[in-house]
Amino acid sequence: MTFEQIIFYLFSAVLLAAAVGMVTVRNPVYAALCLILSFFTSAALWLLLEAEFLGLVLVLVYVGAVMVLFLFVIMMLDLNTDPVKEGLVKYAPAGFLVAAVIAVEMIMVLQSAPFQIATPLNPPPANNTEALGLILYTDYVYPFEIAAVILLVAIIAAITLTLRRRPDSRKQDISQQVQVKREDRVRMVKMKSETKEQA
The missing domain is CATH 1.20.120.1200 (NADH-ubiquinone/plastoquinone oxidoreductase chain 6, subunit NuoJ)
Incomplete structure (x- = not known):
């Protein structure tokens, strides 16, 4: 070895x-x-x-x-992962069964004729980055764009999850801020002015 x-x-x-x-x-x-x-x-x-x-x-x-x-x-x-962990043992056998079926299907697909390695017609370039770029942006350009869209959706979903409503967080209601009038915020208080004798 x-x-x-x-x-x-x-x-x-x-x-x-x-x-x-x-x-x-x-x-x-x-x-x-x-x-x-x-x-x-x-x-x-x-x-x-x-x-x-x-x-x-x-x-x-x-x-x-x-x-x-x-x-x-x-x-x-x-x-809070405690409720998720409670159902792990309950659904573990079904999860292992699905994983085994998926593994068998992948092995069968990878052993089929289209996935067998054939001798390349042209020798690959010496530079790995150049070879990856040629394959990625010519043969696999559509899967590459689809993966980019999926990543964009995942980023939007992550942002949406962080913006969920929480009872302990303070948020601004913009519609209420726009509808505010001067009388709602400012109160005029009339007081007698102080004189030197009163002081």
Whole structure:
């Protein structure tokens, strides 16, 4: 066994442990930290597979931006996960059954003839970034745009979740502010002026 294989299996074990921890941990902040660890180890695996661009993009975009957004949303929502954890054991067998069916379907699809690796007609370019750009913006331009729209919808949904009504938060009602008149805000009080003798 070579040194690269030892590192690959080590990173794979850390990735599996982080993924299991992300799903099973009770605290949402700890789950997000486990997801960050899984992103880092996935980036390390991509670097081992000589996909440097994908590894760096995973660290810069997901760990640097998306996970920070996740942590802010988790802390702003103040999630109460106790009711969710109560139903986990109840629905676990159905979830495992659905996961097994999906895994079998994916294996059957990936073993079909269209997914078998064929010899490329043209040799790929030496630069991974150039090859990824050519494939992404020529063959897969429509799935790329659809993924961008899905991410936009997810961002709008996250903003909408943070703007839900809370009884303890103070909000401004703009319609009431616009309809306010001077008499509602200013009250004239008449008082006698003080003189030196009264003082």
